[in-house]
Amino acid sequence: MIIIGFESSCDETGVALVCTERGLLAHALHSQIAMHQEYGGVVPELASRDHIRRVLPLTRQVLQQAGVKADQIGAVAYTAGPGLAGALLVGASVAQSFAWARGLPAIPIHHLEGHLLSPLLASPRPGFPFVALLVSGGHTQIMRVDGVGNYQLLGETLDDAAGEAFDKTAKLMGLGYPGGPALSRLAQQGDASVYDLPRPMLHSRDLDFSFSGLKTAVLTRVKNIEKDCGQLSEQQRADLAAATEAAIVDVLAAKSIKAMKQTGLKRLVVAGGVGANSHLRAKLVQAMSKLGGEVFFPPLEFCTDNGAMIAFAAAMRVNAELVDLSDMRHAFTVKPRWELHDVCVDS
Ligand SMILES: Nc1ncnc2c1ncn2[C@@H]1O[C@H](COP(=O)(O)OP(=O)(O)OP(=O)(O)O)[C@@H](O)[C@H]1O
Ligand SMILES: [Mg+2]
Known part of the structure; x- marks a missing residue:
């Protein structure tokens, strides 16, 4: 049909x-x-x-x-x-x-x-069951998926979504809308170790997230730099973008790995706009291969x-x-x- x-x-x-x-x-x-x-x-x-x-x-x-x-x-x-x-x-x-x-x-x-279900549009196609990391502009959730219509929420954001965190911090740095791709592009020229940003809820026992504090931390950094140096230089913006991306990606990856260990499943599926982020993709591929599992992403356009x-x-x-x-x-x-x-x- x-x-x-x-x-x-x-x-x-x-x-x-x-x-x-x-x-x-x-x-x-x-x-x-x-x-x-x-x-x-x-x-x-x-x-x-x-x-x-x-x-x-x-x-x-x-x-x-x-x-x-x-x-x-x-x-x-x-x-x-x-x-x-x-x-x-x-x-x-x-x-x-x-x-x-x-x-x-x-x-x-x-x-x-x-x-x-969009990662199932890719080839090879992940089989059920799998853990899904759903990271979009409005949602950040980790789910156990046992089949079509069989979804169990394991954890989610308590405030901002990951995509929203990218968009809001990008806006603070004067980048356009949508912020995620722009911030990620700028981050390629930056050094993430220059600014130490918090990894919210990284060590919490659950699989929940919180990103609103990160946005405030970035705002504080921007204000401090502006106070000391006037305007952010191109390099400072790139370093701050790299540090922001690293903080978001670190938390998303750590919670995904925790979910894999908790469920004992070997397949991780990433969906939603933030799934296009190359740093997140690379980090999850590496972490899942260490775990002896596999990670699946939708084709970029999906x-x-x-x-x-x-x-x-x-x-x-x-x-x-x-x-x-x-x-x-x-x-x-x-x-x-x-x-x-x-x-x-x-x-
Ligand atoms: N390369 C990237 N790196 C980081 N974030 C990205 C990247 N590409 C897109 N995004 C983010 O993905 C989000 C858009 O994704 P998507 O279209 O799935 O969300 P949405 O449809 O707006 O939200 P929802 O599906 O929750 O209603 C935006 O927040 C955007 O900044
Ligand atoms: Mg959407």
């Missing part, structure tokens, strides 16, 4: 076609980063309006790319939450209208389930939001017989706040 998937939860419009037997057929993405950049962050109303402009051209693009006709599609998937309400409504209403017009079932997908992970999560749910394909009701709602536990098989 061919499934078309729509993602519009934040600032990326994504559309994709996935076949339940053959996998990903085509995907297309429009990122709104350039539009939001001048405001230093996502403007929800602008995001919604842009999704409206992009979604149909992207739909035509994936159909053409895959050589698939609309009447070959068997189901329609969309991100139903969590995310920005107005932005979610665009994808949800387009998907539901498409499904209603063609007499197809519509499958609401939890955005984090999309991220969580780390941040995309339609492929939504269509793919729907396909996995269909294959696991977790979807009622005979349900043709098309009344819908979106859930800007939505716990992943609600889509677990035991919920």
Whole structure:
């Protein structure tokens, strides 16, 4: 069965076609980063309006790319939450209208389930069970994943997400939005040992995180440097970027390793935008090889939001017989706040 998937939860419009037997057929993405950049962050109303402009051209693009006709599609998937309400409504209403017009079932997908299963789009594909480190702009969670719809939360951030920590500290250093990639690029020219930054909750017994103190520590460093030297020099900015990246990566890696030891599992899967960070990737590859395990990442283009992970999560749910394909009701709602536990098989 061919499934078309729509993602519009934040600032990326994504559309994709996935076949339940053959996998990903085509995907297309429009990122709104350039539009939001001048405001230093996502403007929800602008995001919604842009999704409206992009979604149909992207739909035509994936159909053409895959050589698939609309009447070959068997189901329609969309991100139903969590995310920005107005932005979610665009994808949800387009998907539901498409499904209603063609007499197809519509499958609401939890955005984090999309991220969580996205490493399975890679080859080789990790088998279940695995530990997942989900590190995105809004979430930092460690989960035990025993199968589709079988997710157990082991730990999460108590305040800021890892992506948010990258974005906020980058902003303090005068870097653009989104901060993660910019900070990471700058860090390549820096020396992480110049500034000693805290590793919040590194030694706590649990698998939880806290990143808001790190942001304050970076702010204090910036203010001290400015007091002593006026403005931050390029080298000071690079050194501070490297120290910030090292602090975040150290905590993420240490907690992931702790989760591997605690669960006794040998496969670690990393998902979400921060999973694109090359320093994090290198550190986890090294740590997992020491442990005699393996680490899997989504292809880089599927780390941040995309339609492929939504269509793919729907396909996995269909294959696991977790979807009622005979349900043709098309009344819908979106859930800007939505716990992943609600889509677990035991919920
Ligand atoms: N190379 C990188 N290094 C560090 N952080 C990065 C990198 N690339 C992207 N990010 C961060 O990833 C985040 C975006 O990821 P993603 O699109 O998965 O999050 P989101 O969709 O905004 O959040 P959520 O999925 O929790 O709602 C941003 O915070 C961004 O700064
Ligand atoms: Mg996301």
